[in-house]
Amino acid sequence: MISKPLALLTAAIAVVGANSMVLAPITGAVSQDIGGDPADIVQAAAAYGVTTAISAIFLAPRADVIGADKALFQSVIVILVSMVASVFAPTLLALTAAQALGGIGAGMAIPAIYALAPQLGPRGEEKRSMGLVLSGWTLALVGGVAGSGFLAEWAGWRSVYAVLAIAIIGVFFAMRRVDLRVDMSRARPTSPLTALGVPGITRGLFAAGAFMLAFYGTYAFIGAHVHDALGMGTDGAGFVTLFYGTGFGLAALIDKYVDRLPQRQAGLLSFTCLTVIYLAFLVFGGSFAALAGLALIWGIVQHLGLNFVVSRLAGLDASQRGAVLGLNSAVTYLAVTGGALAFRPLYEMGGFALCNVLSAICVAAAAIESLTAKRV
Numbered sequence: 001m002i003s004k005p006l007a008l009l010t011a012a013i014a015v016v017g018a019n020s021m022v023l024a025p026i027t028g029a030v031s032q033d034i035g036g037d038p039a040d041i042v043q044a045a046a047a048y049g050v051t052t053a054i055s056a057i058f059l060a061p062r063a064d065v066i067g068a069d070k071a072l073f074q075s076v077i078v079i080l081v082s083m084v085a086s087v088f089a090p091t092l093l094a095l096t097a098a099q100a101l102g103g104i105g106a107g108m109a110i111p112a113i114y115a116l117a118p119q120l121g122p123r124g125e126e127k128r129s130m131g132l133v134l135s136g137w138t139l140a141l142v143g144g145v146a147g148s149g150f151l152a153e154w155a156g157w158r159s160v161y162a163v164l165a166i167a168i169i170g171v172f173f174a175m176r177r178v179d180l181r182v183d184m185s186r187a188r189p190t191s192p193l194t195a196l197g198v199p200g201i202t203r204g205l206f207a208a209g210a211f212m213l214a215f216y217g218t219y220a221f222i223g224a225h226v227h228d229a230l231g232m233g234t235d236g237a238g239f240v241t242l243f244y245g246t247g248f249g250l251a252a253l254i255d256k257y258v259d260r261l262p263q264r265q266a267g268l269l270s271f272t273c274l275t276v277i278y279l280a281f282l283v284f285g286g287s288f289a290a291l292a293g294l295a296l297i298w299g300i301v302q303h304l305g306l307n308f309v310v311s312r313l314a315g316l317d318a319s320q321r322g323a324v325l326g327l328n329s330a331v332t333y334l335a336v337t338g339g340a341l342a343f344r345p346l347y348e349m350g351g352f353a354l355c356n357v358l359s360a361i362c363v364a365a366a367a368i369e370s371l372t373a374k375r376v
Contacts (some may be wrong), residue, residue, distance in 0.1 A: 001160065005120040005178055005179070005204065009113050010135060010139075011167075012076070013110070019102060020052070020138040021144035024042075029156070034095065036089065037187055037225075048100065048102055051101075052104075052106045054107065056326040056328075060112070061322050063115055063322030064188065064190040064323055067190055069112075069116065072175070075350055077172070079168055080165060083098075083165040086177040107122035111325035111326045117130045119318065125290075127259040127307055132255070134303060138246075138299075190322065195321060195326070199316070202330075203369055207370065208313065209334075211362070212335035213359075214358075215335075219339070220343065222241070223342060225285065240291055240327050243293070243300055247303070252303070258307070264373050267305075267373070270305035275364045279360050279365065280294055282353050284362070297299045312371070320351070325333070
């Protein structure tokens with residue numbers, strides 16, 4: 001049975017993650033209300049991503065001094081303010097400012113949650129604890145992407161942020177009742193520069209960057225592929241996303257078995273399997289049934305890969321966990337932007353298949369890094 005601290009961290013990831021995803025499916029409704037084209041509304045999402053990366057670099061290290069629990073508490077307050085501001089945003093500029101504020105909170109929250117997960121679970125089951133918390137992204141994906149579109153259609157786009165605000169209030173009060181404190185006897189000031197000096201950080205961030213770039217480069221164009229190549233609407237893309245999210249959640253059931261593998265083998269297994277999956281997309285992506293089935297497997301292996309990447313970085317230096325994981329979040333959100341920018345010309349030239357090829361190359365590079373890493 002999942003402990004109360006891990007359940008709370010899972011809920012926090014779900015709400016914070018959903019907040020980062022909900023704007024994309026409702027851009028049409030937002031543009032109709034506050035004016036501008038749907039493409040203009042994407043500027044607000046871009047502002048969220050930029051401030052998340054900046055916050056993760058410069059504010060996440062505060063967790064190493066004040067404690068990850070306090071950093072998470074403070075970030076929840078910032079995110080709540082941004083959600084309320086989004087609910088009442090009268091213009092695109094106001095919405096963009098609200099989203100930028102939310103990014104600042106997310107840049108602090110996600111590294112803090114990742115830092116707490118292995119410390120609050122059972123000793124010796126750190127990867128399994130991390131895997132349970134990462135399953136919150138499934139709730140974010142299903143509730144955020146699928147639920148937001150339905151809710152916006154039924155009650156207006158502002159209701160989406162109102163529901164998220166209520167959810168983050170629930171997290172806020174739960175944090176007052178659940179003890180998230182960890183040992184701070186080794187606390188000391190950290191920074192991005194000190195984190196970059198941690199042995200193994202460069203290789204760890206390389207693997208994280210290659211892994212996330214591969215994911216976002218393919219994921220960003222699934223909807224376009226379903227529409228352009230398969231002739232289906234947004235409901236088709238939604239089904240593929242649902243299958244991916246289901247797989248991502250189911251992977252939590254096998255985390256305890258993967259947890260027994262040496263770190264090097266876990267990384268090599270995850271990245272090798274992902275390479276095969278992206279190549280399978282290349283071959284079978286022309287069939288919707290095959291695409292959905294592969295998405296389910298993709299979600300399972302992606303979860304295992306993310307667990308490996310985050311657990312590896314979290315274990316490099318306990319006294320600098322906030323700063324190290326902040327760099328990981330920065331790399332992740334840079335990959336979001338990089339995936340869209342770098343893969344778009346490939347999609348325009350060769351469609352979804354060319355995106356799959358580059359994704360396979362990225363994770364193959366990460367697999368090679370794992371193969372040559374120290375045997376641990």
